[in-house]
Amino acid sequence: MNRTMNTAKRRNQPMSDAQRKAIWATARDQGLDSDALHDLVETETGQAHISTLSHNQASLILDRLTGQEGHPGYRSGTQAMGYGRTKYNNLATRKGMATPAQLRKIEAMWADRARAADRDASLRQFLQHKFSVSDVRFLDRRRASDVIVALERMEVIL
Numbered sequence: 001m002n003r004t005m006n007t008a009k010r011r012n013q014p015m016s017d018a019q020r021k022a023i024w025a026t027a028r029d030q031g032l033d034s035d036a037l038h039d040l041v042e043t044e045t046g047q048a049h050i051s052t053l054s055h056n057q058a059s060l061i062l063d064r065l066t067g068q069e070g071h072p073g074y075r076s077g078t079q080a081m082g083y084g085r086t087k088y089n090n091l092a093t094r095k096g097m098a099t100p101a102q103l104r105k106i107e108a109m110w111a112d113r114a115r116a117a118d119r120d121a122s123l124r125q126f127l128q129h130k131f132s133v134s135d136v137r138f139l140d141r142r143r144a145s146d147v148i149v150a151l152e153r154m155e156v157i158l
Contacts, residue, residue, distance in 0.1 A: 013054065013055045014053070014054060014055065015053045015054065015055050015057070015058035016055065016058075019053075019055070019058040019059070019062065020050070020051075020058070022062055023037070023050065023058060023061055023062060023065065024037075026062060026065040026066060027040075027065060030065060030086070030089070030100075030101075031086055031089035031092065031100075032065075032089070032092055032099075032100065032101070033092055033093065035092075035093065035095075036092040036093070036099050036100065036101075037050070038050065039099050039141060040061065040064065040065075040099050040101055040102075041053065041061055043099065043102065043141055043144075043145060044057075044060060044061060044064055045057045045060065045061065064101060064105075065101065087100070087103075087104055087107075088100035088103040088104060088137070091103070091137065096140050096141060097139070097140050097141065098136075098139040098140060098141055098143070098144035099141065099144075102139075102141070102144040102145070102148065103136050103137065103139070103144070105148060106123075106136055106139075106144065106147050106148060106151065107123065107136065109148065109151040109152070110122075110123045110126070110151065113151060113154050113155070123136065124136075127139075127147070130147075130150065131143060131146065131147060
């Protein structure tokens with residue numbers, strides 16, 4: 001019970017200096033520039049500034065950056081499709097478009113949900129059919145969030 005109370009107390013506390021440093025270091029290690037990191041923070045938390053994140057929001061961002069956000073097989077799905085943490089980093093500077101982290105997440109989540117032998121082709125078919133987008137690279141930030149929500153609602157294939 002004491003642990004639950006501590007977790008509830010941290011929910012509204014500001015992030016710690018250690019979390020702030022970890023967010024910036026992890027983003028830098030993954031090749032994200034300041035704009036891409038701010039886009040990720042705004043997409044995931046609705047906060048315009050990293051400095052305004054709560055303890056829990058900072059934890060969420062760290063989980064997103066490291067691929068540990070609680071989706072079963074996130075890392076294994078990424079590896080199953082042959083992608084690492086640097087895929088799409090060359091697209092990080094596109095204003096209004098999906099962040100590299102969002103694109104990697106979509107592909108990793110698809111890898112956990114798709115049965116098709118050619119997962120790339122089946123993902124493109126899914127995106128075209130449901131979102132009228134021919135490839136994951138052409139998603140804007142808002143549409144990428146919609147795709148992630150749709151994939152979260154799909155059953156994970158074990």
